[in-house]
Amino acid sequence: MQDNTKITEMETEGGELDAARAVRADFAARSLVGDKAPGYYIQTLGCQQNEADSERLAGLAELMGYRRVCDPNDARLILVNTCAIREHAEARALSFIGEYKHVREEHPDTVIGVGGCMVTQRHRADKLKMSYPYVNFTFDTGALHKLPFLVKQAIEKGSRRFVISDEYDIVEGLPVSRTSKHSAWLPIMYGCNNFCSYCIVPYVRGRERSRREEDILNEAELLIADGAREITLLGQNVNSYGNGAEDSSNIAELMRKICALDGDFRLRFMTSHPKDASDELLRAVAEEEKIVKHFHLPVQSGSDDVLRRMNRKYTSGHYLGIVEKLRALCPDISLTTDIIVGFPGETEEDFEATLELLRRVRYDMIFSFIYSPRKGTPAAEMEGAVPAEVSKERFARLTTLQDEISRERNERFIGRKVRLLAGEVSKNDSNMLTGRGDMARPVHFAGDASLVGSFVNVKITSCGAYNLEGELI
Ligand code: 5AD
Numbered sequence: 001m002q003d004n005t006k007i008t009e010m011e012t013e014g015g016e017l018d019a020a021r022a023v024r025a026d027f028a029a030r031s032l033v034g035d036k037a038p039g040y041y042i043q044t045l046g047c048q049q050n051e052a053d054s055e056r057l058a059g060l061a062e063l064m065g066y067r068r069v070c071d072p073n074d075a076r077l078i079l080v081n082t083c084a085i086r087e088h089a090e091a092r093a094l095s096f097i098g099e100y101k102h103v104r105e106e107h108p109d110t111v112i113g114v115g116g117c118m119v120t121q122r123h124r125a126d127k128l129k130m131s132y133p134y135v136n137f138t139f140d141t142g143a144l145h146k147l148p149f150l151v152k153q154a155i156e157k158g159s160r161r162f163v164i165s166d167e168y169d170i171v172e173g174l175p176v177s178r179t180s181k182h183s184a185w186l187p188i189m190y191g192c193n194n195f196c197s198y199c200i201v202p203y204v205r206g207r208e209r210s211r212r213e214e215d216i217l218n219e220a221e222l223l224i225a226d227g228a229r230e231i232t233l234l235g236q237n238v239n240s241y242g243n244g245a246e247d248s249s250n251i252a253e254l255m256r257k258i259c260a261l262d263g264d265f266r267l268r269f270m271t272s273h274p275k276d277a278s279d280e281l282l283r284a285v286a287e288e289e290k291i292v293k294h295f296h297l298p299v300q301s302g303s304d305d306v307l308r309r310m311n312r313k314y315t316s317g318h319y320l321g322i323v324e325k326l327r328a329l330c331p332d333i334s335l336t337t338d339i340i341v342g343f344p345g346e347t348e349e350d351f352e353a354t355l356e357l358l359r360r361v362r363y364d365m366i367f368s369f370i371y372s373p374r375k376g377t378p379a380a381e382m383e384g385a386v387p388a389e390v391s392k393e394r395f396a397r398l399t400t401l402q403d404e405i406s407r408e409r410n411e412r413f414i415g416r417k418v419r420l421l422a423g424e425v426s427k428n429d430s431n432m433l434t435g436r437g438d439m440a441r442p443v444h445f446a447g448d449a450s451l452v453g454s455f456v457n458v459k460i461t462s463c464g465a466y467n468l469e470g471e472l473i
Pocket residue numbers: 085086198199200298300338339340369370371372373374
């Protein structure tokens with residue numbers, strides 16, 4: 001639990017950074033520096049937490065003397081950061097790992113490591129060990145910091161290690177190589193205690209543990225100084241940030257303290273569990289100017305019976321009460337959610353209750369998923385599997401209804417002037433930029449690439465269900 005959490009300072013324990021420096025020194029001795037430095041490539045699957053973890057893996061790889069490359073064929077260190085949330089995510093990870101076999105065949109000195117949620121399950125780590133002989137090592141979600149040791153041993157001894165450490169300490173001080181200068185992930189807590197009956201996360205990311213407030217504030221300051229214009233606080237359940245820890249506050253206080261830091265930036269947070277969405281948090285979101293007016297509040301189902309079997313610990317009535325409070329405090333807030341269709345035993349009536357909830361809440365956007373049984377979770381043992389055709393048909397009905405609602409919600413922005421963070425140049429048209437603001441969907445507008453990373457004012461001119469369009473003012 002929280003108060004037993006050991007916070008490890010990177011430089012003081014274990015010599016992990018020494019291992020990284022030793023690899024670097026070895027490369028330097030062989031003149032493998034600068035353009036000649038060996039490449040590293042990280043394939044990341046899954047959620048933002050994994051993206052944040054990959055930025056730390058990249059930081060460690062660079063400390064070891066590797067240089068980032070865009071093509072795995074050019075990499076002598078390939079890492080796959082896996083996800084286990086649904087079967088499809090695991091299948092994708094295995095397919096990527098399969099593709100890297102030929103890299104090893106062509107370049108026998110390539111080191112291949114697999115981390116993340118998939119390989120934190122014993123049966124998956126064992127499978128990789130037995131059936132993927134070219135994989136050098138796996139490292140579980142609590143063992144990111146072991147990367148330099150694992151790489152060093154693989155290079156020096158050709159050894160294979162499949163780590164399931166069960167250590168879920170917080171390791172502070174890992175180097176971070178961020179993928180975006182203006183948009184930053186900031187993990188504030190790790191793990192989950194909720195054990196929703198369908199979810200693998202508590203088994204692969206351990207119990208809830210929060211970072212010290214001081215460490216988070218220091219990192220936020222560094223990010224802002226380094227050009228971050230958007231900071232997203234991350235955790236499996238950020239609403240329970242600080243529970244039980246002496247040197248942490250709660251999520252609302254933490255966000256207010258971050259907002260009080262100097263600088264022109266916006267603050268986002270995810271993910272929230274409805275049972276822990278306190279009034280204090282709702283007020284902070286409504287009142288703090290720097291907090292983006294967007295709340296992601298996963299509901300999963302509109303049926304109380306399904307919610308009970310999902311072990312969600314709230315009813316649809318309680319959930320609607322939170323939405324009502326939030327809208328009273330902040331009428332224009334953008335609301336998004338996660339929905340699972342085809343949970344075991346879900347009847348047509350249960351599903352209708354989900355559609356009805358969508359009609360009542362009128363979300364700006366939903367993330368919907370077909371239930372995927374996860375080995376070791378209670379729901380995987382439940383009776384009443386919903387046939388795939390039924391789940392697919394429900395999924396399609398859900399999407400049709402939500403598309404209509406999303407379009408209507410997006411329309412409220414037409415004619416408004418909005419402030420956006422210009423995020424990236426469009427992949428299809430180099431004269432178009434994509435920006436993000438309070439709306440759940442991205443806004444496309446014509447603009448010069450030099451604007452990327454700065455705030456711009458845009459007038460919204462049109463929209464569809466999936467995006468909005470505007471003009472620079
Ligand atoms: N099957 C389908 N969707 C799932 N999610 C979590 N576990 C499963 C599962 N076994 C969804 C939930 C969660 C989101 C991140 O993924 O909706 O909120």
